[in-house]
Amino acid sequence: MVAAVLATVVLSGCSEKQEANESLPTTASLTTESRPQLGPADFPVPDEARERTPEGAVEFVRYYVALTQHLAVTSTPPDPLLELSDECRTCVRVAQSFDSDLAANYTYQEYEYEFEEYGPALIHGDTAEVGFAYVQGPIIAVDSAGQVVPDRSAATPTELQSGASLIWKDSIQSWVITGLTVG
Numbered sequence: 001m002v003a004a005v006l007a008t009v010v011l012s013g014c015s016e017k018q019e020a021n022e023s024l025p026t027t028a029s030l031t032t033e034s035r036p037q038l039g040p041a042d043f044p045v046p047d048e049a050r051e052r053t054p055e056g057a058v059e060f061v062r063y064y065v066a067l068t069q070h071l072a073v074t075s076t077p078p079d080p081l082l083e084l085s086d087e088c089r090t091c092v093r094v095a096q097s098f099d100s101d102l103a104a105n106y107t108y109q110e111y112e113y114e115f116e117e118y119g120p121a122l123i124h125g126d127t128a129e130v131g132f133a134y135v136q137g138p139i140i141a142v143d144s145a146g147q148v149v150p151d152r153s154a155a156t157p158t159e160l161q162s163g164a165s166l167i168w169k170d171s172i173q174s175w176v177i178t179g180l181t182v183g
Contacts, residue, residue: 035173039063039080043070050174057121057128060175061164065115065134071098072108072139086167090180105144106152112138114157121166128166128175134182135159 038045043066049059064084071078078095085091114135121128141152165179 038084038172038174039067040070040076042074043067045084045174052168052175054120054123054128057123057166057175058117058130058132060166061121061130061132061177062115062117064164064177065113068094068098069111069113072101072111075102075107077102084174085177085180086169088177088180090182091177101141101152106141106149108139108141110138110140112157126168127178128168130164130166132162132164133159134162136182
């Protein structure tokens, strides 16, 4: 009986003839135009990394790892690493390391890595966990004289078992990193 009354109320709202709205938003305008841009202008967070899904969480971590390479090879200040994280100690250390490299006039001649997720992210409400293998190297940092800086370089690729914790932020419609373990 309750279902019949509810159906009558819902359907009666549809009985009046109304003009269709010719300016309905498209899916693209809802997802792209309504979101603030995140990341550097020349390397923004891609739409697929801003989906609140297990795949979106994995893509966000993939982007974040790629962002570290982008910032290193373009000698760009690491502010985006901090803007896309929330109380992540490892993220702060990586950003501080890049700041130190910039202050010392170090540049990266080579910065190679591989990222392989272990599977879909585990989602729990607003949080996600992503496991991945990170292969680092070769990475070649040089000083202003062009000399290799051994303690900032890794000539031999090393596979590091890694993981990231994320939280979804409605205010920016994106994941952010809350914890990062590399190795």
